[in-house]
Amino acid sequence: MDEIRRGERGKQRTWQWLMVLTAHRGLCVYCGRSSATTIDHEKPIADDGADVWWNFVPACEDCNRWKKGRSANRWVADMDLHHMYPKERFATRAMSPRVYAGITRRVARVQREIADMDRREWFQLHYGREKHRNKADLFDILDRCKAELRSYPHYPWRTPRLRPSRMFCTRLICCGYQHPKARHLVAFLEPEEHAAFKRAVFNERLHEGDVLGRLIREYLAGRDRDRDDVA
Numbered sequence: 001m002d003e004i005r006r007g008e009r010g011k012q013r014t015w016q017w018l019m020v021l022t023a024h025r026g027l028c029v030y031c032g033r034s035s036a037t038t039i040d041h042e043k044p045i046a047d048d049g050a051d052v053w054w055n056f057v058p059a060c061e062d063c064n065r066w067k068k069g070r071s072a073n074r075w076v077a078d079m080d081l082h083h084m085y086p087k088e089r090f091a092t093r094a095m096s097p098r099v100y101a102g103i104t105r106r107v108a109r110v111q112r113e114i115a116d117m118d119r120r121e122w123f124q125l126h127y128g129r130e131k132h133r134n135k136a137d138l139f140d141i142l143d144r145c146k147a148e149l150r151s152y153p154h155y156p157w158r159t160p161r162l163r164p165s166r167m168f169c170t171r172l173i174c175c176g177y178q179h180p181k182a183r184h185l186v187a188f189l190e191p192e193e194h195a196a197f198k199r200a201v202f203n204e205r206l207h208e209g210d211v212l213g214r215l216i217r218e219y220l221a222g223r224d225r226d227r228d229d230v231a
Contacts, residue, residue, distance in 0.1 A: 012039065012053075014130040017138055018145050019123040020056045024110045026146060027058070030067065030075075030103055034060035037139075042107055044069045053120070057110050072107045076100055122157040125169040148174075153202035172207040185212060 021036045028034045036058030043049030046069050059067070067075050079100045113119065127145060132138040149155070152173055162170040162178060169175045177184075189197065201208050 012056075013128070014132050014138065014141060015123045015127040016053055016056075017132075018127050018130075018142060019120055020053070020114060021058050021142055022145060022149065023058050023113045024106065028060035028063050029057045029106050029110045030059055030063035030072075031099060032102070032106065034062065037061055038064050040064045040067065042111070043071050047071065054111065054115055056114065057107055072103050076103050116157070118157040119155070121166075122169060122171065122174075125167075126174070153198050159207065172209070176207055176209050181213075187212070 017039065020039050023029075024032075024036065026036055028036050030040075038059055038061055039056045040059040040063075041049045041051065041055050042057050043055055045051060049055050049071075070078065079097075083097060126148075127141070130141050132141060154173070156171050156174040159171050159173040162172065162176070164170075168178075170178060187194075197211075198208070201211050204211070
C-alpha cells in the first residue's frame, strides 16, 4: 500500500518522492517558478490531512515554509487579506496577486497529474527499488530520473504496453526492448538526423522500433521486386 502511517512522516519511498517532485514540470506548484525540492501536504497534517501520496504536491523550500501549515485555499485567502490590510501581517510573504491567484487551480491540476494511475505505476516499476539515505542521495536519483524523462519525446506512461504486468514495465517507448520481435539495430545518423527522426516518430505517436521495422520491411520488399524484374 502507498499509505504512510501518521507516525512515519518523512519515510515516503524514493519513487513516491520522484513522482511528486517531477509533477508540474518539476516546479513548485505555489510560486510556479522555483524548482520543487520538497513535498508539501496540501491539506496540513494538523488539520487531519492525510500523509498519503494524493495529499502531496511539489513545493520549493521557501513556499513550503511560508505556507506554514495552511491549506492552499486558506493561504490564498490570507494573502488576499494581507494585500488589503498589510499592517496586520496575515502572510509572511507578500506574493503578487497575479501569482497566488492561480494557486488553487495549479494545485487541482497537479493533484490530477499525480493521481494518474499509469503515471504512478511507471514510477513504481522504474524506481521502486531505489532508496535514498538523505537529500543528497534523493537529488542524485531525481536528476537521473529527470534526465531519463527528457530523453523521451513524450511521457512514457502514455505509450502502449506490450502486455499487462505488475512486476515490470512493458511500455513501448522505454521498455520496448522486451518486445518478442525486438532486435538491436545500429543506425548511422548525424545528430540532427537522429533528432529529426525522433520528432517525426513523436508526431506519428509511434515507437522508433515500429518505424524502423516498417522501413526495413519496405527495403526487403523492394529488393524482392527488383529480383523479380531481373528474372
